[in-house]
Amino acid sequence: MRRALSPISIAVIVAVAALVGLLAYGLSANEPDRAIEHAIAKGERKKAPGFDLPSLSGPGRASLAEMRGKVVVLNFWASWCVPCRKESPLLERWHRRITPRGGTVLGVDILDVSSDARAFAREFRLSYPMLRDKGGDTLDDFGVIAYPETFVIDRWGRIAATRRGPVDAAFLRRQVDPLLREGS
């Protein structure tokens, strides 16, 4: 004869199942969005998520849509990010190099104290436009998980390349120069 499970056993089984389900949901929800990389791997250019953010240095806002027609090297950074210190001078050099050819570097400072961020920009004499995303709302849209991360966006607002981690000159040469030649 089969013995029925006691209510306490059933409650324990349900609780364990709920816990496992919650754990699985948590793992899947924290999985970064890799849609951009997948599109690039297939040779496609996904439209860059739009944003409209305040300027880091003073009043005013700017949006990615306003940059349409330019090749944008979109760099997510923060003053507390150690690798950002290494790549910032390179980005500044590239900003000066690509500006006459219809390109720009666009920095987005994330999850940072604004005075620290401004001090960082002064220290490295960064002249490229800087926006501030204090709550990190754009991070999910771009699937940013590490700092810094850079997205190369073509003149039509589509993401052509991405780098998780600091960029180097070889990456910028390989990814930015061909885009500057497109449609110019």
Place this chain on the structure above:
Amino acid sequence: MRRALLVAAVALLVLAPGAAACPRTSLGDLEDEVMCPVCGTPLNLAEEAPQAERERAFIQREVDRCRTKGQIKRALAAQYGERVLALPGDQQDDDLADVLVYVIPALAILLALIGVAVGASRWRRQREPASSNPPVASKRLDADMDRYDL
């Protein structure tokens, strides 16, 4: 002379409590009530993250400026957004959600306890007839034994 002493005494009485109240809070008091947004954990659990270190330095500066806990939390939210606030009641977005976040888990636990209690009592009642019937079983056993009686 006496009047000057009196004025000084009054001034001391007025100013002393204010001076004694500074600092009004401490880094340790705030660390478990705010988040390290990059780590996704409360700040007191974020040991060596660079962002957490900067956040601690920011809080310490505000503590040294004699800010209250509430003022520092507002200053943190201005820098990092509302997500930096770990306690639901601190986020000034939706009062109903702030209440529900405490009420729903309490209700769930209460309902689960009621469910287990009701289930346990039913299960016990179902088992009782079987266990409270030994005379019938023993009579049947006696009858069986009698049949084998030589």
